[in-house]
Amino acid sequence: MIMEKDSLCEKQVRVEKDSLGEKQLAECAIYGIQTARAIDNFNLNYKKTDISLIYAIIQIKKAAAHTYETLGIGKPGVYKAIVQSCDLILGGGYEDAFITSALQGGAGTSTNMNVNEVLANLTLIKLGYQYGEYQHVHPLDDVNRGQSTNDVYPTALRIAAIKKLRVLSDECAQLQQAFQLKENEFDHIQKLGRTELMDALPITLGQEFGAFAQALGRDRWRLYKVEERLRQVNLGGTAVGTGNNADKKFRFGILEVLREYTGMGLAAAEYPMDITQNNDIFVEVSGLMKALAVNLMKIANDIRLMSSGPKGGFGEIKLKALQMGSTIMPGKVNPVIPEMVMQVAMKVIANDSAITMAASHGEFELNAFMPLIADTLLESLQLLIDVVESFRTKCVEHILPDEEKCRQLLEASYAFATAYTVEYGYDFVSDAMNKSNGDPLKLKGILEEKR
DSSP: OOOOOOHHHHEEEEEEEEETTTEEETOOSSSSSSHHHHHHHHEEEEEEEHHHHHHHHOOOHHHHHHHHHHOSSSSTTTTHHHHHHHHHHSSSSSSSOOOOOOOOTTHHHHHHHHHHHHHHHHHHHHOOOOTTTTTOIIIIIIIIITTHHHHHHHHHHHHHHHHHHHHHHHHHHHHHHHHHHHHHHHTTTTTEEEETTTTEEEEEEHHHHEEEEEHHHHHHOOOOOOHHHEEEOOOTTTTSOTTTEEEEEEHHHHHHHHHHHTTTTOOOOOOHHHHHHHHEEEEEEEHHHHHHHOOOOOOHHHHHHHOOOSSSSSSSEOOOOOSSOOSSTOOOOHHHHHHHHHHHHHHHHHHHHHHHHHHHTTOOOOOHHHHHHHHHHHHHHHHHHHHHHHHHHHHHHGGGEEEHHHHHHHTSSSSGGGGGHHOOOOHHHHHHHHHTTTTTHHHHHHHHHHH
């Protein structure tokens, strides 16, 4: 664990100072004064900063330390030890050290400082010193050297988003394939097509699922392609994109190392100040997730309706029974997975609105609302990854057709009558429908008699 749990450790304190004054911390606290201030200032009882963003920041810190070690810059042995500390965290087991609220003022500075302080203190221990002895390894002068929250945080968000986008795109491809398999399996089953929830024309159940597959295919492709624009990063631009306080060799070297660490084709932005100021790329990614959410909601609702019943609804398909559906009505089973899919879709659409508003408030050289963008973007990505997988494995793959019910509903409708309009005209067929008084067999007789 990152912090000893015995009472002795908790009672012992150390004092850290900054330009605002002093603050007492538990002697065993692996973070420092800036993290402690953030805990006090942003005490929202809300979730912590997404761990995928933390790990992406640590990859950047590792790449920076590796670059400085290669360039021979800094105190002997410090940057090598920082790299080792990064590896220790990335190996797992230190998640409790990262305690800043996901929503915070300061454009993510508190989260960046949380990482800087944890890495500095881990490195101090590794080099034989104690927590807080920053004259040997400093969170800013050493760990954060040549960096700013304003280039580290957005670069880390791009890395974390790309990782999740790749998984989401793959999950969409698998769901698309599941729908295609059902398209082939159900291709022979005739059923009633509906427009505006009213009887329309005959289709096949396979065609219904084929249309679902096409929609998912578009979503998969859009999400896959947007990675190209996320690869443009402002790392090395420091505070406003001009590269102040960052060695030129460092700016070029860190990207090369980071590409190797992440396996991503990250590229230096042609105009880093643009990337520092503007967050439209995250609005674009969110918009594509919203498009996926819209398709998922539509498809899930169609499946809900087609499976409604079992006696009083459409009942054209059967879903796998997963749990008891009522605390008062025995035997009732609900379409719980489609309902979950629809709720996730609603949440993603709501998150898109938050991202849109946050991105539009990037006044001048920096957007102060990056933490909201990061929190909602990564939340939406993970929700969609999980729900698309669940939709496929717990619902779509287990769908069974009720061929008899499909046939009954089709034969009880006027769907066949449209085919006669070419030969007899719209008005004649419409009059014939009125004369039949809702009896499909009588209508068919009237039409055949005309022939």
